[in-house]
Amino acid sequence: MAKVGVLGAGSWGTALALLLRENGSEVTVWSINEDEVKMLSEQREHVQKLPGVKIPEDIRFTSDAKETVEDKDFLVMAVPSVFTRSTSKLIAPYVKEGQIIVDVAKGIEETSLKTLSAQIEDEIPQADVAVLSGPSHAEEVGRGLPTIVVIGSSKKETAIYLQKEFMNKVFRVYTSSDVLGIELGGALKNVIALAAGIADGMGYGDNTKAALITRGIAEISRLGIAMGGRAETFNGLTGIGDLIVTCASVHSRNRKAGYLMGQGKTMQEAMDEVQMVVEGVYSTKAAVALGKKYGVSLPIIEEVNSVLFEDKSPKQAVNDLMLREERPEHIAMEWES
């Protein structure tokens, strides 16, 4: 039986704690919020974030980081991306040489433009850092609905070990060595999902959504490949797969925040209403900066940035996207003469 520490008791940390416990692990879950620890310990349900999903008595909740980390076979880092570095700093003294940490959050640090695994490695150099990503809303994983994800690690044995620990008959896990591609796909799809939500909120239809998804994955792939990710990854579960679910799902926090903005709410009003982390908001500026750094054109992501941070109206952003300079769909397939 593996001993697992989960850092973060939001919807994703809680759903993965349930999954790992179902698979036979002994699970301890940490939250920085003592009220959340009390509520989860006593009510055995995350009333706001996973209502109706019962949590067995043998999952332990605590606000003690040391207890969550020490003597665990592996750790799951499930805090929102803006807290990845601070949480890594907090647990670093208790992490043993070679202890596995699986990051399951999705984001890019705005100041350093680093992925989440790179931030964990900065703060906990002794850790063996892996990632888990793919189309996987906590609300569905918590209910045991069939879901397929990918574990990424630079070490084959770590990926295979984690694959066995997470996998069961409703949660299939593939492995991959492309950690960077997985993380970029997960972070950037949230920005495109904000655009898809905005389009829904403005009353646009399925044609618009399909176009955003298709041109969105083109942007994600262009940037991701320029940064060193693999094309296959962006065509897979953690790329197009996660982009589709986030742009389309009623559970998506990013799509919902975008929807509210498309209906006229400000970014802050939308985030307050969603009441869970809207990661795309934190990744947008980083994505624009990465586009500039790598000389990659990101028209949808840049328009999302203008709507979020430069007071541009969604209507104007759509007009500007529609009337961009005419061009072929694929430059490489242009006629020779």
Ligand SMILES: NC(=O)C1=CN([C@@H]2O[C@H](COP(=O)(O)OP(=O)(O)OC[C@H]3O[C@@H](n4cnc5c(N)ncnc54)[C@H](OP(=O)(O)O)[C@@H]3O)[C@@H](O)[C@H]2O)C=CC1
């Ligand atoms: N939800 C999902 O379906 C999925 C989410 N993810 C990713 O997982 C990550 C976590 O998302 P999710 O669980 O939905 O987030 P939630 O908004 O549900 O929960 C966030 C958690 O972080 C806690 N928190 C607040 N402040 C801090 C802090 N300073 N340090 C550490 N933790 C803090 C919150 O506590 P408090 O209650 O006090 O705010 C809460 O427990 C995100 O990156 C998300 O993109 C990935 C796949 C699926």
Ligand SMILES: O=C(CO)COP(=O)(O)O
């Ligand atoms: O990453 C997710 C599903 O795979 C969750 O997306 P949201 O944060 O938009 O809900």
